Amino acid sequence: MQKYFISLDRTPERTERFLKANAHIKGFERYAGLDGKKLDRDDVIAKGLMAPDCGFTAGAMGSGLAHATLWGRVVKSGKPAHIFEDDAFLCRNFEQESDRIIANLPDDWEIILWGNNYDSILEFELLPGITQCVAIFNQDDVRRGIPAFLNMDVSSSPFRLSQTFGICGYAISPLGASRLLERCLPFKSVEVTYPGLGMRVLTTTSIDHLMNIHYRNIKAYTSFPPLCVTDNDSSNSLNK
Template sequence: MNKFFISLERTPERTERFRTVNAHVPGLVHAPGIDGSVLDIDGMKQQGFLREDCQFTRGAIGSGLTHAALWGTVAKSGVAAHIFEDDAFLCRNFEEESRRVIASLPEDWDIILWGNNSDTVLQFDLLPGITQCVATFSQDSVRAGIQTFRDMDVTSLPFRLDHTFGICGYAISPSGADKMIRSCLPMETTDLGYASLGGRVLTTTSIDHLMNMHYHEMKAYTCFPPLCLTDNLTAQSLNLD
């Protein structure tokens, strides 16, 4: 499987940091992010990448289009791939454990998230069709321990995913990539209710919000505990550039 990581060409320090902290994982290929600051937004709408009502920031648009472009690469190649954002930290045995977890999935799997933002919730089926589980995390402890995490061997299990926030790292199959392209483009601003947040309604602001609308229609999974963490420094996020 290919391993792509997204990082803007104008932020070489982020690219270098990703390579340094994940030097234990072979074959990581830089996928230059689409720079939202220079996008022709009206042109993107005319080409069908954005709906007229899309109110995403330029950074969020660029990030979403970069993920979608990689989905296109995966769908066209017919080969599944890992996709990471440049704030991802991978555990020491990521290569071996991710391979083992994927091998345990049904052959027609679509997507599996290796991690998510630690300042939000993760909802998944602990027992399929019986027990939905909502997990919360401490972002402060994740940030404090993230360097130690790189030196850890993690044993994980896959669970059917309902929703979460953040796409710091995931694997996607050709069928999953095709489904995500069809489901998430054109990108739009809409309201979604989340049972895990007490029914709170959130307005979509990024591609991972749109992905939440479609996980239940797909063979979508998360792994627990995660094989990928992010320090989620929002001031430096691709979505806020």
Template sequence: MDKFFISLDSAPERSETFQRLNAHVPDILPFKGLDASTVDLPAMQQAGLVSKNCTFSPADLASALNHVSLWGTVMRSGTSAYVFDDRAVLCRNFSEVSQDIIEKLPTNWDIVCWNWAGDNVMQYELLPGVTHATITYFQDSVQKHIKDFNTTGIASLPFRLVQMFGFGNYAISPSGAAKLIKSCLPLNSEEVLHYCLGGQMLQATDLSILLNRYYMDIAAFITVPPLCLSDLSAPV
């Protein structure tokens, strides 16, 4: 499987840090992403990628379009791929554990996410067909230890994903890429029912929220505990 991380011209220091902290995971290729300042909104609307009612910020819109572009690459190639953002820090044994998890997934898997925004909720199927579970972790504590996470070995299991916040580090299959492109485009700011928040409706202001509309309709999985964490110390 190919491995890509989204590299931005406006943040070369983040790309350098990503490559340094994740040097133990070989063959992760940079994918040159759109910066917020380079998004041509009228052109994207004309191309059918963004709807007129989309209220994503320029940064969130650029981020979403970068993932959509990678989904298109995966769909056309017919080969599954790993995708990372430039803030990811991967655990020491990420290559071995992630490969083992993918090999044990159903053959029709669409996407498996390696982490979520720990200071917000994530809901998954704890017991299939019986009960969901909702969890968070303590982001302040995570950030104190983030630079050492690449030396930490993790034992993790995949569970069916219901909803989560934070999106950017995952493996996606060609079928998953096709389903998400069909579901999410054109990008829009519809209201999304959040079971993980007790039935609240939230307007989709970024891709992470929009995707909560679709995880349960596809073969989406999350790893618990996470196999990577996000370094939030670098400026956006």
């Protein structure tokens, strides 16, 4: 499968870090993405890619359009692909384990997240249609554990995804890419209810928040435990 990673031209140090950390995985193709600081917001709105009242920051706009552009590539190619952000760290046996998991998914799978942000929740179906499970994490522990994770062989299983935050790494099928393009564009600021956060209501501020609206209604999965983690350093976030 094609393996894309998104990393802006103005942050070569992030590209270098990603490739060095994940040197045990071959065949990455860098996508330079769309730098939100250089995009004309009015032009993006005029093209129907974002609602006029959308509250996305310039960074979130660029990041979201980068993912959407790669979804378009997947649709055009007719083949599934992996997509990573440049703060993703992959376990040692990622290729073998991800191949095994995808081979055992239903033929109509649409997206599977290999990891998520670890400063919030992951809600998934532990038993399909019966038991919702909410996992919480310690982000500091995850950050400290990254060197060990890179040398770890992980045995994971797919579960139907309900909601989470972050899209550091995932695989998407042409069907999933097409459906998410239809459902997430134009970008908009809407309220989303999170049962896993005690029915808290949050306004969408990035594309992964918009995706949370739709996971339950498409063939979306998460791998648990994860095959990909992120340090999710907000001080370096490209969504700012």
